[in-house]
Amino acid sequence: MSYQLYFTATSCGAASYISAKKAGLIGDKVVPNLVDIREHKVKSGALKDTDYYKVNPKGNVPTLVLEDGTVLNENAAVLQKIADLAPSGALAPANGTNARYLLQSKLSYISSEVHSSYGPLFNPALSDEVKKWTLAKIATKLDYLNRVELAGKKYIVGDSFTVADAYLYIVLSWSKYVGVDLSEYPEVERYFKGISELDFVKEAHAEMNKF
CATH class of the missing domain: 1.20.1050.10 (Glutathione S-transferase Yfyf (Class Pi); Chain A, domain 2)
Structure with a gap:
């Protein structure tokens, strides 16, 4: 299974896309989905035209939906999860250090x-x-x-x-x-x-x- 990333190109959600790109995760591991944050509509991907509040009740970006359905919708958490998906990418120091x-x-x-x-x-x-x-x-x-x-x-x-x-x-x-x-x-x-x-x-x- 893959992780679903919901983002916009100019909001702080873009930081998650950039990080996933750096780690080589965009594609099979992290699937990006564009969101229109004004209309709160998903604009691409499997849930295209879906009410974004059904994905993330807070309506903010980024959102990362994990394999078990857990929804991360704060940037610091999303970014660290992305980093931990690709430890070799060196996007974050090891946990506990x-x-x-x-x-x-x-x-x-x-x-x-x-x-x-x-x-x-x-x-x-x-x-x-x-x-x-x-x-x-x-x-x-x-x-x-x-x-x-x-x-x-x-x-x-x-x-x-x-x-x-x-x-x-x-x-x-x-x-x-x-x-x-x-x-x-x-x-x-x-x-x-x-x-x-x-x-x-x-x-x-x-x-x-x-x-």
Whole structure:
């Protein structure tokens, strides 16, 4: 049996596709299914035209449906499961190691601090006052990443690409859509450009855009 991945090409769900691509899982092991998150419809795959809430009652992406029917619908869990499906892919340190807990720490920070800061800017009804406050909040996160997490680093954890890089890269990619200038944070901009130029990242984007 295979694992069913539900994603969109520009949301944080794209990080799961990129990770599965890096691990060589796309196809028989991980089957990608495109979702229209506005209409909450499955747009490809065996459940095409199905109400997405029937797959994931929360309606968010990514969702990974496991072989036994278990539904994972939070990015940090989905990414780690994908990593564990292909240990040779080195997308996450081994379970139980300090390095694995460090990865979990980074994933949690990206989710609770960086991702959550960008989210409100996609609301077209956001007032100017709230938008200004939100941009200021993002600035503090980017400043921290610039000074601490990414300073002089190619990857956010260790010396190789992990699922945390996939997640952070996708969140940072939203900057161009919401008016955040990464050039003010040279270490962040360098990191983002480096990840974007990886061959498997470019290949994953090309594949996702074909759905």
